[in-house]
Amino acid sequence: MLVLIRSTASETEVCDVLARAEKLRGRAVLFGRVGGPRVVRVEGASADEEMLRSVLAHVAVEKVLARDIPYVLASREVHPVSTIVRVGSAEFGGPALVLAAGPCAVESRDQLRRAAEAAVASGASLLRGGAFKPRTSPYSFQGLGVEGLHLLRETADEFGLAVVTEVMSPEQVPEVAALADMLQIGSRSIQNFPLLDAVGRQAKPVLLKRGMMSTIDEFLGSADYILSRGNPHVVLCERGIRTFDRAVRNTFDVVAIPLLKQLTHLPVIADPSHATGQASLVRPAARAAAAAGADGLIIEVHPDPARALSDGPQALRPAELLALATELRAMLPAFGRSL
Amino acid sequence: MLVLIRSTASETEVCDVLARAEKLRGRAVLFGRVGGPRVVRVEGASADEEMLRSVLAHVAVEKVLARDIPYVLASREVHPVSTIVRVGSAEFGGPALVLAAGPCAVESRDQLRRAAEAAVASGASLLRGGAFKPRTSPYSFQGLGVEGLHLLRETADEFGLAVVTEVMSPEQVPEVAALADMLQIGSRSIQNFPLLDAVGRQAKPVLLKRGMMSTIDEFLGSADYILSRGNPHVVLCERGIRTFDRAVRNTFDVVAIPLLKQLTHLPVIADPSHATGQASLVRPAARAAAAAGADGLIIEVHPDPARALSDGPQALRPAELLALATELRAMLPAFGRSL
Amino acid sequence: MLVLIRSTASETEVCDVLARAEKLRGRAVLFGRVGGPRVVRVEGASADEEMLRSVLAHVAVEKVLARDIPYVLASREVHPVSTIVRVGSAEFGGPALVLAAGPCAVESRDQLRRAAEAAVASGASLLRGGAFKPRTSPYSFQGLGVEGLHLLRETADEFGLAVVTEVMSPEQVPEVAALADMLQIGSRSIQNFPLLDAVGRQAKPVLLKRGMMSTIDEFLGSADYILSRGNPHVVLCERGIRTFDRAVRNTFDVVAIPLLKQLTHLPVIADPSHATGQASLVRPAARAAAAAGADGLIIEVHPDPARALSDGPQALRPAELLALATELRAMLPAFGRSL
């Protein structure tokens, strides 16, 4: 059982809640710190009605989650109003669908400028691009590193875009946060808890990508790592899961989008590029995500996909991104949304 | 290597193709019968350019598939023009999205009439409903059987709908084909080859549902079992696959829809009810399918889901189906389609 | 809730149980027939303690399964004593590990005789071999059919072996049962319920292979289809499941063996050939199965794997099968077993 403490509770009151819970069940542990969100975990107490009522009644308690789930702060049950996360001119979770576009990896100033041009032309408000690249093989292109970050910043500023880019380790957080507007936690880092801790302790918004093997509960548990450290600006991203079917790179779990929207107040976007791994499938996948209620899309665009240093087969050409944007503009009003 | 024989080829010509292939490779086998589609399988010959050219050049050969795939007749490479399958007033694969609706299982005349009413009100042209139900446990409700078939026929006639219903074994084919307009092969039967053979040897259109662990190649291989027996009226249906994620009943593989449309000329529809198993997720899943290019939807509707004898949690109420139809009518014109 | 009726119960007593359950819960359905196993399903009754006690107390009731599982007759909770299934000289579930060996498909008398020779030399008591082959593509070798059955019977008789072979449809059951000693239900047929019904209504033992996507509950539910029709001679076979990992053909779920032994009284064997699809991995997989407690092994052996018409890469050569048998004889005494 997880118990959310009111932010206004005094230390005496918190101690009292702990004592009540311990008396009834034997073990209760407090997480969080004064001034931030605080949660009490009570062990093995899912079915004790009497205790539930006693703890619930306490003035220091905001909410009790009796189900055995790994998250509290991300829960819509706890926080029913949808959260809006602002990055530059974008409002994730607002009426407009947010579009982030750019290359898989930053390769050169020219490549990035041409991708940014395509992004702007298609109505994007964020420029995506990897400076630090997690790669399966140590002998693959690992990204331009800090140089890539600077290219991203300069190009985004030139085109009036915000920057979202991946951070791979706690040590990188300060330098990435200094140059980017939004920090991406990649799918391979979804349970890199020291990294979640680090981005939770700074102020820039976080784009949290689902791991290729994350259950919905694990995904939201990871969101709570960030939220519980004090950073409320978290956007979730469905990007395909790994299944038996290898006809496409991943299986795009489009239904996770409305399911997450039911379970959490956080904005939910989709990455149809990684979800499909194949340019010809990105457009239908992007339309499907929008129709399923996604708050945004993050899409790979490359001026010359055939020469991309990573993930070329899944990058759209600028004209294809524009065509997709046109389709989205035609369909979104049916759901009361726009691009 | 698979070689498709022209329908106009003489027996002498067919023998000649077999002889050429055997001479070059050692083994060639002829499948199919005179008057129907015929295919020659040449063993282990994917890379021999010379033979390819020699066999290709023969007047009896329509097409050669050098890649190692289990299907020929379903392939868009062989048959580039999209197939339209007509069932009652519905045209699967035409410009209009086809809607099939009805209960999971036929339970009573009253239940079926109210579901049919909802189907018609929402623009459906087919009534779905199970008379023979494949159930994991022998102690679960197994369907009303032949009585259910008659109820389906009578109700569909009353409301001007066509009937689609599942057939579970070769012996059932004649009696189901006598009363239904379209025979459904359920996901558990996707590799029940004697059953595919039986529905391939009769004339009623077939709705072939993907198995919960079918690869795309296996799915199309099963379609070829039906097509190769002489029945060209096959509609494919994506209905969710089984993955590690059990937050929903299945994982709806929405990208399989555009992928199948690339690989095959057959119509492709979606079953968002089984794909999600949860009524609140059926609507977004249905919208996603339509946005991804589905040619139709098959949806469970029940006048009183709480009392359904099977799969109640995933059935829409009539008002919910109507609301979905309204959403679809608003969004489909963006893709040049209608409901 | 599932209620097993005593075989000695009178019809009046059975009606009384149904009436009690209905009074308390609203719906109760009787499955099975007089003289055979009979089960009552009571809807939605997992938590009602009072009813449980009342129904349990009835003289006609043998056992009540309160958990929501799809099987009763296969359950070790219901039938704690391990079942032994006899086929020829083999005792599945006895102290000796049973070995079945032979080719994937029957190809010729010579091939089969050489495989049978290898089987006998390695201590096998059953000859396996497919006469009817379920194949993904309609253009693949489909087996020799009835001719293959006769070859199996004659060769087995010559070498003093019993025959186990696959049956694919209800209509084939009589002719396969006439010639084989044990009927195999292949993994693609695990939820072919009309076929399970058919093999349940005849007397020959059944080898039930797990489907590549079967959960343990579904596997045992399928076993109950056979058992509930009156045939108690069922042997289960783990043969690999389909997962994200395609480095090998399937993922051998070796832990399913001890798990099944806990849940059911039926014998459990393993098929390391299909589980791995690679001859060099069959031996370690077979040893692992034996160490995990398997009651038997079914292994593909071919006199000339390179020329096999199906599944050559996973077939052992006769000398490799003999080497495996030698390893098994060395390790089995550590578990109080033998080959």
Next chain:
Amino acid sequence: MLVLIRSTASETEVCDVLARAEKLRGRAVLFGRVGGPRVVRVEGASADEEMLRSVLAHVAVEKVLARDIPYVLASREVHPVSTIVRVGSAEFGGPALVLAAGPCAVESRDQLRRAAEAAVASGASLLRGGAFKPRTSPYSFQGLGVEGLHLLRETADEFGLAVVTEVMSPEQVPEVAALADMLQIGSRSIQNFPLLDAVGRQAKPVLLKRGMMSTIDEFLGSADYILSRGNPHVVLCERGIRTFDRAVRNTFDVVAIPLLKQLTHLPVIADPSHATGQASLVRPAARAAAAAGADGLIIEVHPDPARALSDGPQALRPAELLALATELRAMLPAFGRSL
């Protein structure tokens, strides 16, 4: 194409190899540093026979891997002789099976001493135990941290055991390496590349656990991250993968053990505790691993599993561990091994 440079090659020779490859293909990149292993990646060159021969012939080239795999240094093709990794008195990859045992998490000195006692009694040479615990929920017990490390060190010293414990982030590496004998990379960190880099740049042996959705290629790619940084002491550990089947916590991929032994020269052990998540299944899974050729086992033992702070249901009692060790001692001689 990956090219392994001889450790004796001069810089001029290395440059020459790069130039040759670039001339033929356009792009070649050098990884590694002088004195350590160095690899050249040549882009898109898998099929060019002429180039292969030209590059191969160069005196600076040790080996060329033409297949598109993400690893070189871990490959048995490159390094055919099995590697032995020594930790304390243990020799991973030698004739004796290595046993590591201990609690999931370090909880107290008393708990740890009783677990160590059980480990020693069962023939273990390493004490396992988590001081830093990766947990799905931020509100779960996160381990005792540095205090836990000191308890591990003191207890291990008292009982003559070596310590293996998890490290979760690059910053933790120095303090964990100072107190432990072997650093564990947990399954959630399998693609935490900055962490792999950090353990690759220090000298203590590394226990690399497979991720729950790692392919074999990805697993060995991660091993190469460590090896390429200069640390050759890597032991691989299969610990169960995530599949559709949730009857047990994970699906133990026992066949990965012999498959890895074919592909890599590194020692391979198994973790039957996490693979099954259920104490009653740990023994058969451990026996299966040993029979499949595992070089060691890492097993959770707890003096009082019912009161464990994490993963109690999968911990063996001391007597159960002893019983398992007795079984292993009886069976291992059949494979020419011992405990």
